[in-house]
Amino acid sequence: MIKEWFDFSGKVVLITGASRGIGESVAGAFCDLGASVVLTSRKQDALDKVACNLQGKSGKACAIACHVGKEEDRKKLVDQVIQQFGKIDVLVNNAATNPVFGPAINTDEGAWDKIFEVNLKGPFFLSKLVAAKMAEKGGGAIVNVASVAGLKPMMGLGVYSISKAGLLMLTRVLAAELGEKGIRVNAVAPGVIKTKFSEAIWKNDFIRKVVEQSSALGRLGEPDDVVGAVVFLAGPAAKYITGQMIVVDGGTGLKGA
Ligand SMILES: NC(=O)c1ccc[n+]([C@@H]2O[C@H](COP(=O)([O-])OP(=O)(O)OC[C@H]3O[C@@H](n4cnc5c(N)ncnc54)[C@H](OP(=O)(O)O)[C@@H]3O)[C@@H](O)[C@H]2O)c1
Numbered sequence: 001m002i003k004e005w006f007d008f009s010g011k012v013v014l015i016t017g018a019s020r021g022i023g024e025s026v027a028g029a030f031c032d033l034g035a036s037v038v039l040t041s042r043k044q045d046a047l048d049k050v051a052c053n054l055q056g057k058s059g060k061a062c063a064i065a066c067h068v069g070k071e072e073d074r075k076k077l078v079d080q081v082i083q084q085f086g087k088i089d090v091l092v093n094n095a096a097t098n099p100v101f102g103p104a105i106n107t108d109e110g111a112w113d114k115i116f117e118v119n120l121k122g123p124f125f126l127s128k129l130v131a132a133k134m135a136e137k138g139g140g141a142i143v144n145v146a147s148v149a150g151l152k153p154m155m156g157l158g159v160y161s162i163s164k165a166g167l168l169m170l171t172r173v174l175a176a177e178l179g180e181k182g183i184r185v186n187a188v189a190p191g192v193i194k195t196k197f198s199e200a201i202w203k204n205d206f207i208r209k210v211v212e213q214s215s216a217l218g219r220l221g222e223p224d225d226v227v228g229a230v231v232f233l234a235g236p237a238a239k240y241i242t243g244q245m246i247v248v249d250g251g252t253g254l255k256g257a
Pocket residue numbers: 016017018019020021022023040041042043046066067068069093094095096097118145146147148189190191192193194195196197198
């Protein structure tokens with residue numbers, strides 16, 4: 001039975017922010033496990049390259065561009081996926097942005113709106129559209145990629161931290177409301193993972209060493225370190241788990257002074 005729980009053959013998985021980093025790794029894993037994976041982000045070219053690299057795996061991948069903050073894009077995306085595949089079994093809300101670094105109190109309204117549009121409003125309204133389709137088919141699973149910054153303020157990333165705290169609450173609110181429709185909603189909260197998004201952190205020798213030294217596992221994360229938790233929460237192995245969060249940070253802070 002345990003093998004079947006990690007078999008995603010016949011399942012349709014929609015992943016935002018799938019053109020690189022964590023989203024790309026997660027997409028590769030679902031493809032390995034037999035799913036039809038829909039990759040989305042703003043840039044069609046980048047997505048096409050990822051889809052091309054995934055050819056030859058057990059599942060299949062297709063790429064549809066969508067800015068998660070834009071209502072029209074979200075609607076077109078879901079319509080296209082339903083037209084092509086007839087259903088969505090799993091949604092991974094992974095795309096996020098952070099255009100500013102520094103004290104939260106200095107953030108202007110434009111930057112605030114951008115962060116919330118992509119990191120919170122997008123996942124909420126995409127979940128709303130997708131949940132309606134999932135409910136028609138008797139259920140599904142939503143996995144939100146939050147951050148440890150949503151649990152404890154991250155220096156210089158204050159507004160981003162607020163948005164991720166919001167995403168964790170969104171996870172619990174939707175879990176409570178959608179459970180009766182057979183839809184589970186969970187989150188993962190990664191620590192520092194070596195991607196383009198976190199370059200400013202891991203390319204800075206001082207900050208990198210501080211994080212590594214405080215980490216129980218003594219290293220920063222790689223995108224594929226996040227994959228297992230997402231796949232677990234998305235499938236039947238987690239069939240009695242909803243409204244929860246898994247921290248994926250290698251024990252960062254456990255060795256802190
Ligand atoms: N890396 C870390 O240390 C870390 C730690 C904790 C949490 N996280 C979370 O992990 C998730 C993935 O981050 P990552 O590190 O893999 O970042 P990444 O490598 O920079 O990838 C971000 C992805 O999001 C897409 N994206 C950005 N803005 C978008 C928008 N408006 N609409 C649709 N797609 C958009 C990007 O593609 P396009 O440019 O083509 O749109 C890209 O595919 C994010 O939610 C992030 O907050 C990351």
